[in-house]
Amino acid sequence: MRENFDIEARCKQKSVRLTDQRRLIAKVMSEIENHPDVGELHKKISEIDSKISIATVYRTVKLFEEAGIIAKHDFRENKSRYEKAPDKHHDHLIDVNTGKIIEFTNNEIEKLQKKVAEKLGYKLVDHRLELYGSKIKK
Amino acid sequence: MRENFDIEARCKQKSVRLTDQRRLIAKVMSEIENHPDVGELHKKISEIDSKISIATVYRTVKLFEEAGIIAKHDFRENKSRYEKAPDKHHDHLIDVNTGKIIEFTNNEIEKLQKKVAEKLGYKLVDHRLELYGSKIKK
DNA sequence: ATAATTGCAAATGCTTTGCTTGTGA
DNA sequence: TCACAAGCAAAGCATTTGCAATTAT
Numbered sequence: 001m002r003e004n005f006d007i008e009a010r011c012k013q014k015s016v017r018l019t020d021q022r023r024l025i026a027k028v029m030s031e032i033e034n035h036p037d038v039g040e041l042h043k044k045i046s047e048i049d050s051k052i053s054i055a056t057v058y059r060t061v062k063l064f065e066e067a068g069i070i071a072k073h074d075f076r077e078n079k080s081r082y083e084k085a086p087d088k089h090h091d092h093l094i095d096v097n098t099g100k101i102i103e104f105t106n107n108e109i110e111k112l113q114k115k116v117a118e119k120l121g122y123k124l125v126d127h128r129l130e131l132y133g134s135k136i137k138k
Numbered sequence: 139m140r141e142n143f144d145i146e147a148r149c150k151q152k153s154v155r156l157t158d159q160r161r162l163i164a165k166v167m168s169e170i171e172n173h174p175d176v177g178e179l180h181k182k183i184s185e186i187d188s189k190i191s192i193a194t195v196y197r198t199v200k201l202f203e204e205a206g207i208i209a210k211h212d213f214r215e216n217k218s219r220y221e222k223a224p225d226k227h228h229d230h231l232i233d234v235n236t237g238k239i240i241e242f243t244n245n246e247i248e249k250l251q252k253k254v255a256e257k258l259g260y261k262l263v264d265h266r267l268e269l270y271g272s273k274i275k276k
Numbered sequence: 277a278t279a280a281t282t283g284c285a286a287a288t289g290c291t292t293t294g295c296t297t298g299t300g301a
Numbered sequence: 302t303c304a305c306a307a308g309c310a311a312a313g314c315a316t317t318t319g320c321a322a323t324t325a326t
Contacts, residue, residue: 017325019281038315053283058316074212076266078291079315093258102258109250113269116244120231122271128214129267131251133260155300157306176290191308196291216316217290 006030007069007084014067021052025060029070035081035101075101075130093131104131144168145207145222152205159190163198167208173219173239213239213268231269242269 007026011018028045029036036044038061042054061082064070073081075094081101089110090103109129117124145164149156166183167174174182180195199220202208211219213232219239227248228241247267255262 017280019325021282051283055284055317056282059281062317074214076212093255093260095260096263104254104258106250106254109247109254112244112247112250113267116242116247117231117269117271118274120240120242120271121274122231122233122269123274124269124271125234126270127268128270129251130265131255131260131262132264132266133255133258133262136256136259136261155305157300159307189308193292193309194307197306200292 007064010067010069011064014069016063016067016069021049021056022060022063024049024052025057026064029064029082029084035073035083037077037079037081039079041082076132091129091131093133096132096134145202148205148207149202152207154201154205154207159187159194160198160201162187162190163195164202167202167220167222173211173221175215175217175219177217179220214270229267229269231271234270234272 007030008018008023010016011022011026016022024045025041028041028048032041032044038054038057041061042052042057045052045057061070061072065072065082069085070082071085073083073092075081075092086103088105090105091109093102093104094100095102113127113129114124145168146156146161148154149160149164154160162183163179166179166186170179170182176192176195176199179199180190180192183190183195199208199210203210203220207223208220209223211221211230213219213230224241226243228243229247231240231242232238233240251265251267252262
Protein backbone atom coordinates (compact mmCIF):
# COMPACT_ATOMS: atom_id res chain seq x y z
CA MET A 1 0.00 0.00 0.00
CA ARG A 2 1.00 3.66 0.14
CA GLU A 3 2.17 3.14 -3.40
CA ASN A 4 1.02 6.65 -4.20
CA PHE A 5 4.03 7.87 -2.29
CA ASP A 6 5.92 6.19 -5.06
CA ILE A 7 4.33 8.40 -7.69
CA GLU A 8 4.78 11.47 -5.49
CA ALA A 9 8.43 10.61 -4.99
CA ARG A 10 8.90 10.27 -8.71
CA CYS A 11 7.25 13.64 -9.26
CA LYS A 12 9.75 15.33 -6.97
CA GLN A 13 12.54 13.46 -8.61
CA LYS A 14 11.39 14.76 -11.99
CA SER A 15 10.67 18.26 -10.64
CA VAL A 16 6.98 17.86 -11.29
CA ARG A 17 5.28 20.37 -9.05
CA LEU A 18 2.85 18.72 -6.65
CA THR A 19 -0.62 20.08 -6.16
CA ASP A 20 -3.61 18.70 -4.30
CA GLN A 21 -5.12 17.61 -7.58
CA ARG A 22 -2.02 15.82 -8.76
CA ARG A 23 -1.58 14.11 -5.42
CA LEU A 24 -5.12 12.86 -5.62
CA ILE A 25 -4.77 11.65 -9.19
CA ALA A 26 -1.54 9.87 -8.20
CA LYS A 27 -3.27 8.24 -5.28
CA VAL A 28 -6.19 6.98 -7.32
CA MET A 29 -3.91 5.78 -10.13
CA SER A 30 -1.89 3.87 -7.56
CA GLU A 31 -4.82 2.18 -5.95
CA ILE A 32 -6.89 1.39 -9.01
CA GLU A 33 -6.88 -2.24 -9.98
CA ASN A 34 -6.93 -2.10 -13.76
CA HIS A 35 -6.20 0.15 -16.73
CA PRO A 36 -8.64 3.07 -16.47
CA ASP A 37 -9.46 5.54 -19.20
CA VAL A 38 -9.66 9.24 -18.32
CA GLY A 39 -13.42 9.16 -17.89
CA GLU A 40 -13.24 6.32 -15.38
CA LEU A 41 -10.36 7.97 -13.60
CA HIS A 42 -12.20 11.28 -13.37
CA LYS A 43 -15.31 9.56 -12.08
CA LYS A 44 -13.38 7.83 -9.32
CA ILE A 45 -11.52 11.01 -8.41
CA SER A 46 -14.73 13.02 -8.35
CA GLU A 47 -16.04 10.80 -5.58
CA ILE A 48 -13.28 12.20 -3.40
CA ASP A 49 -13.03 15.73 -4.76
CA SER A 50 -16.07 16.66 -6.79
CA LYS A 51 -14.59 19.98 -7.89
CA ILE A 52 -11.74 18.52 -9.90
CA SER A 53 -11.97 19.23 -13.61
CA ILE A 54 -11.63 16.57 -16.28
CA ALA A 55 -9.27 18.94 -18.09
CA THR A 56 -6.93 18.69 -15.13
CA VAL A 57 -7.09 14.92 -15.28
CA TYR A 58 -6.23 15.02 -18.97
CA ARG A 59 -3.38 17.43 -18.37
CA THR A 60 -2.06 15.40 -15.46
CA VAL A 61 -2.05 11.99 -17.08
CA LYS A 62 -0.27 13.53 -20.04
CA LEU A 63 2.26 15.12 -17.72
CA PHE A 64 2.81 11.90 -15.77
CA GLU A 65 3.14 9.96 -18.96
CA GLU A 66 5.71 12.32 -20.42
CA ALA A 67 7.65 12.04 -17.17
CA GLY A 68 7.57 8.27 -17.48
CA ILE A 69 5.55 7.95 -14.29
CA ILE A 70 2.57 6.24 -15.86
CA ALA A 71 2.08 4.44 -19.17
CA LYS A 72 -0.51 5.07 -21.84
CA HIS A 73 -2.13 2.36 -23.93
CA ASP A 74 -4.36 2.56 -26.97
CA PHE A 75 -6.17 -0.69 -27.34
CA ARG A 76 -8.90 -1.08 -29.91
CA GLU A 77 -11.07 1.68 -28.58
CA ASN A 78 -11.34 5.34 -29.37
CA LYS A 79 -9.80 6.37 -26.09
CA SER A 80 -6.61 5.78 -24.12
CA ARG A 81 -6.06 3.76 -20.98
CA TYR A 82 -3.41 4.28 -18.33
CA GLU A 83 -1.47 2.25 -15.79
CA LYS A 84 1.29 2.95 -13.29
CA ALA A 85 4.62 2.75 -15.04
CA PRO A 86 5.51 -0.91 -14.66
CA ASP A 87 8.84 -1.90 -13.14
CA LYS A 88 9.30 -4.47 -15.84
CA HIS A 89 8.07 -4.28 -19.41
CA HIS A 90 5.05 -6.36 -20.30
CA ASP A 91 2.49 -6.77 -23.05
CA HIS A 92 -1.26 -7.32 -22.88
CA LEU A 93 -3.82 -9.93 -23.70
CA ILE A 94 -7.34 -8.55 -24.00
CA ASP A 95 -10.36 -10.76 -23.46
CA VAL A 96 -12.53 -9.98 -26.48
CA ASN A 97 -15.70 -10.86 -24.60
CA THR A 98 -15.21 -9.11 -21.29
CA GLY A 99 -12.53 -6.50 -22.00
CA LYS A 100 -10.43 -7.91 -19.19
CA ILE A 101 -6.75 -7.10 -19.59
CA ILE A 102 -4.07 -9.61 -18.67
CA GLU A 103 -0.40 -8.70 -18.54
CA PHE A 104 2.30 -11.04 -19.75
CA THR A 105 5.94 -11.09 -20.75
CA ASN A 106 7.72 -13.28 -23.21
CA ASN A 107 11.40 -12.87 -23.72
CA GLU A 108 11.61 -14.96 -26.83
CA ILE A 109 9.15 -12.69 -28.60
CA GLU A 110 11.06 -9.63 -27.42
CA LYS A 111 14.29 -10.94 -28.87
CA LEU A 112 12.67 -11.89 -32.15
CA GLN A 113 11.19 -8.41 -32.52
CA LYS A 114 14.61 -6.87 -32.15
CA LYS A 115 16.00 -9.29 -34.68
CA VAL A 116 13.24 -8.58 -37.19
CA ALA A 117 13.77 -4.83 -36.91
CA GLU A 118 17.49 -5.16 -37.39
CA LYS A 119 17.04 -7.36 -40.39
CA LEU A 120 14.97 -4.57 -41.92
CA GLY A 121 17.70 -2.06 -41.16
CA TYR A 122 16.09 -0.50 -38.11
CA LYS A 123 16.96 -0.04 -34.49
CA LEU A 124 13.93 -1.08 -32.45
CA VAL A 125 12.96 1.85 -30.25
CA ASP A 126 9.53 0.68 -29.15
CA HIS A 127 6.86 -1.85 -29.91
CA ARG A 128 3.27 -2.66 -29.33
CA LEU A 129 2.01 -6.19 -28.92
CA GLU A 130 -1.55 -7.02 -28.05
CA LEU A 131 -3.17 -10.41 -28.11
CA TYR A 132 -6.93 -10.67 -28.41
CA GLY A 133 -8.41 -13.90 -27.17
CA SER A 134 -11.50 -15.66 -25.92
CA LYS A 135 -11.43 -17.75 -22.79
CA ILE A 136 -11.13 -21.48 -23.25
CA LYS A 137 -13.87 -23.18 -21.28
CA LYS A 138 -13.10 -26.40 -19.53
CA MET B 139 -2.56 -3.88 -62.42
CA ARG B 140 -6.35 -3.71 -62.69
CA GLU B 141 -6.29 -4.92 -59.14
CA ASN B 142 -9.41 -2.90 -58.50
CA PHE B 143 -11.30 -5.59 -60.36
CA ASP B 144 -10.27 -7.71 -57.46
CA ILE B 145 -12.06 -5.48 -54.99
CA GLU B 146 -15.08 -5.24 -57.27
CA ALA B 147 -15.17 -9.00 -57.62
CA ARG B 148 -15.04 -9.39 -53.89
CA CYS B 149 -17.89 -6.92 -53.52
CA LYS B 150 -20.11 -9.00 -55.78
CA GLN B 151 -19.07 -12.11 -53.98
CA LYS B 152 -20.13 -10.53 -50.69
CA SER B 153 -23.29 -9.00 -52.20
CA VAL B 154 -21.96 -5.51 -51.65
CA ARG B 155 -23.85 -3.31 -54.05
CA LEU B 156 -21.59 -1.47 -56.43
CA THR B 157 -22.02 2.23 -57.07
CA ASP B 158 -19.88 4.70 -58.98
CA GLN B 159 -18.51 6.01 -55.70
CA ARG B 160 -17.65 2.57 -54.35
CA ARG B 161 -16.00 1.60 -57.61
CA LEU B 162 -13.90 4.73 -57.46
CA ILE B 163 -12.91 4.20 -53.85
CA ALA B 164 -12.00 0.60 -54.68
CA LYS B 165 -9.89 1.74 -57.59
CA VAL B 166 -7.99 4.31 -55.59
CA MET B 167 -7.50 1.91 -52.68
CA SER B 168 -6.09 -0.62 -55.13
CA GLU B 169 -3.66 1.74 -56.76
CA ILE B 170 -2.45 3.62 -53.74
CA GLU B 171 1.03 2.69 -52.64
CA ASN B 172 0.77 2.95 -48.88
CA HIS B 173 -1.67 2.90 -45.96
CA PRO B 174 -3.85 5.98 -46.40
CA ASP B 175 -6.10 7.53 -43.79
CA VAL B 176 -9.59 8.64 -44.76
CA GLY B 177 -8.52 12.23 -45.32
CA GLU B 178 -5.77 11.24 -47.72
CA LEU B 179 -8.07 8.82 -49.48
CA HIS B 180 -10.78 11.43 -49.87
CA LYS B 181 -8.27 13.96 -51.18
CA LYS B 182 -7.02 11.56 -53.84
CA ILE B 183 -10.54 10.55 -54.81
CA SER B 184 -11.66 14.15 -55.02
CA GLU B 185 -9.09 14.77 -57.73
CA ILE B 186 -11.10 12.37 -59.90
CA ASP B 187 -14.61 13.09 -58.64
CA SER B 188 -14.78 16.34 -56.74
CA LYS B 189 -18.40 15.81 -55.72
CA ILE B 190 -17.78 12.76 -53.57
CA SER B 191 -18.52 13.29 -49.89
CA ILE B 192 -16.11 12.36 -47.13
CA ALA B 193 -19.06 10.74 -45.34
CA THR B 194 -19.33 8.32 -48.23
CA VAL B 195 -15.65 7.50 -47.95
CA TYR B 196 -16.07 6.83 -44.24
CA ARG B 197 -19.11 4.66 -44.85
CA THR B 198 -17.42 2.77 -47.65
CA VAL B 199 -14.16 1.94 -45.92
CA LYS B 200 -16.18 0.73 -42.97
CA LEU B 201 -18.30 -1.40 -45.27
CA PHE B 202 -15.28 -2.82 -47.08
CA GLU B 203 -13.59 -3.53 -43.81
CA GLU B 204 -16.58 -5.35 -42.37
CA ALA B 205 -16.71 -7.41 -45.54
CA GLY B 206 -13.05 -8.29 -45.11
CA ILE B 207 -12.14 -6.54 -48.34
CA ILE B 208 -9.78 -4.04 -46.79
CA ALA B 209 -8.00 -3.91 -43.43
CA LYS B 210 -8.02 -1.15 -40.87
CA HIS B 211 -5.04 -0.21 -38.72
CA ASP B 212 -4.74 2.11 -35.78
CA PHE B 213 -1.14 3.03 -35.34
CA ARG B 214 -0.13 5.66 -32.82
CA GLU B 215 -2.19 8.43 -34.33
CA ASN B 216 -5.65 9.71 -33.69
CA LYS B 217 -6.98 8.32 -36.94
CA SER B 218 -7.19 5.01 -38.78
CA ARG B 219 -5.29 3.85 -41.84
CA TYR B 220 -6.41 1.33 -44.42
CA GLU B 221 -4.88 -1.15 -46.84
CA LYS B 222 -6.21 -3.73 -49.29
CA ALA B 223 -6.90 -6.94 -47.44
CA PRO B 224 -3.60 -8.75 -47.72
CA ASP B 225 -3.46 -12.27 -49.12
CA LYS B 226 -1.17 -13.28 -46.33
CA HIS B 227 -1.12 -11.92 -42.81
CA HIS B 228 1.65 -9.51 -41.94
CA ASP B 229 2.64 -7.05 -39.25
CA HIS B 230 4.11 -3.56 -39.50
CA LEU B 231 7.28 -1.72 -38.65
CA ILE B 232 6.81 2.04 -38.48
CA ASP B 233 9.73 4.40 -39.01
CA VAL B 234 9.45 6.77 -36.08
CA ASN B 235 11.16 9.56 -38.00
CA THR B 236 9.43 9.43 -41.36
CA GLY B 237 6.21 7.53 -40.67
CA LYS B 238 7.10 5.05 -43.38
CA ILE B 239 5.37 1.71 -42.92
CA ILE B 240 7.15 -1.55 -43.70
CA GLU B 241 5.35 -4.87 -43.78
CA PHE B 242 6.90 -8.04 -42.45
CA THR B 243 6.00 -11.54 -41.38
CA ASN B 244 7.60 -13.76 -38.79
CA ASN B 245 6.26 -17.20 -38.21
CA GLU B 246 8.16 -17.83 -35.04
CA ILE B 247 6.54 -14.82 -33.40
CA GLU B 248 3.13 -15.93 -34.61
CA LYS B 249 3.55 -19.34 -33.05
CA LEU B 250 4.80 -17.91 -29.78
CA GLN B 251 1.80 -15.61 -29.55
CA LYS B 252 -0.55 -18.53 -29.89
CA LYS B 253 1.39 -20.40 -27.25
CA VAL B 254 1.34 -17.48 -24.83
CA ALA B 255 -2.41 -17.05 -25.21
CA GLU B 256 -3.03 -20.73 -24.62
CA LYS B 257 -0.86 -20.76 -21.56
CA LEU B 258 -3.09 -18.00 -20.17
CA GLY B 259 -6.19 -20.04 -20.94
CA TYR B 260 -7.21 -18.18 -24.07
CA LYS B 261 -7.79 -19.02 -27.68
CA LEU B 262 -5.98 -16.41 -29.76
CA VAL B 263 -8.51 -14.79 -32.08
CA ASP B 264 -6.49 -11.80 -33.21
CA HIS B 265 -3.39 -9.84 -32.45
CA ARG B 266 -1.67 -6.57 -33.08
CA LEU B 267 2.06 -6.28 -33.42
CA GLU B 268 3.77 -3.05 -34.35
CA LEU B 269 7.47 -2.35 -34.22
CA TYR B 270 8.66 1.24 -34.00
CA GLY B 271 12.20 1.83 -35.17
CA SER B 272 14.69 4.34 -36.45
CA LYS B 273 16.77 3.66 -39.50
CA ILE B 274 20.29 2.44 -38.93
CA LYS B 275 22.68 4.58 -40.94
CA LYS B 276 25.62 2.95 -42.56
C1' DA C 277 6.54 37.63 -6.10
C1' DT C 278 5.66 35.09 -9.96
C1' DA C 279 5.71 31.35 -12.90
C1' DA C 280 2.94 27.39 -13.01
C1' DT C 281 -1.70 25.24 -12.37
C1' DT C 282 -6.70 25.05 -12.25
C1' DG C 283 -11.57 25.31 -13.88
C1' DC C 284 -14.56 26.41 -17.21
C1' DA C 285 -16.20 26.63 -21.63
C1' DA C 286 -15.14 26.81 -26.23
C1' DA C 287 -12.56 24.69 -29.85
C1' DT C 288 -10.54 20.75 -32.23
C1' DG C 289 -10.06 16.54 -35.07
C1' DC C 290 -11.80 12.33 -36.47
C1' DT C 291 -15.88 9.82 -37.19
C1' DT C 292 -20.88 8.94 -37.25
C1' DT C 293 -25.67 9.99 -38.23
C1' DG C 294 -30.40 12.07 -39.53
C1' DC C 295 -32.63 13.31 -43.30
C1' DT C 296 -33.85 14.21 -48.04
C1' DT C 297 -32.80 13.16 -52.70
C1' DG C 298 -30.85 10.00 -55.95
C1' DT C 299 -29.99 5.23 -57.88
C1' DG C 300 -28.62 0.16 -58.70
C1' DA C 301 -30.52 -4.42 -59.49
C1' DT D 302 -40.20 -0.43 -58.08
C1' DC D 303 -38.01 0.31 -53.81
C1' DA D 304 -34.65 -1.00 -50.54
C1' DC D 305 -30.37 0.91 -50.30
C1' DA D 306 -26.75 4.63 -51.11
C1' DA D 307 -25.06 9.54 -51.39
C1' DG D 308 -24.56 14.29 -49.97
C1' DC D 309 -24.84 17.66 -46.66
C1' DA D 310 -24.79 19.52 -42.36
C1' DA D 311 -25.27 18.64 -37.67
C1' DA D 312 -24.06 15.77 -33.86
C1' DG D 313 -20.78 12.84 -31.09
C1' DC D 314 -16.70 11.73 -28.47
C1' DA D 315 -12.29 12.00 -26.73
C1' DT D 316 -8.98 15.33 -26.15
C1' DT D 317 -6.90 20.01 -26.18
C1' DT D 318 -6.69 24.93 -25.35
C1' DG D 319 -7.49 30.15 -24.24
C1' DC D 320 -8.14 32.77 -20.46
C1' DA D 321 -8.97 34.61 -15.94
C1' DA D 322 -8.49 33.29 -11.22
C1' DT D 323 -5.74 30.60 -7.91
C1' DT D 324 -1.66 28.46 -5.86
C1' DA D 325 3.08 26.34 -4.99
C1' DT D 326 7.70 27.45 -4.14
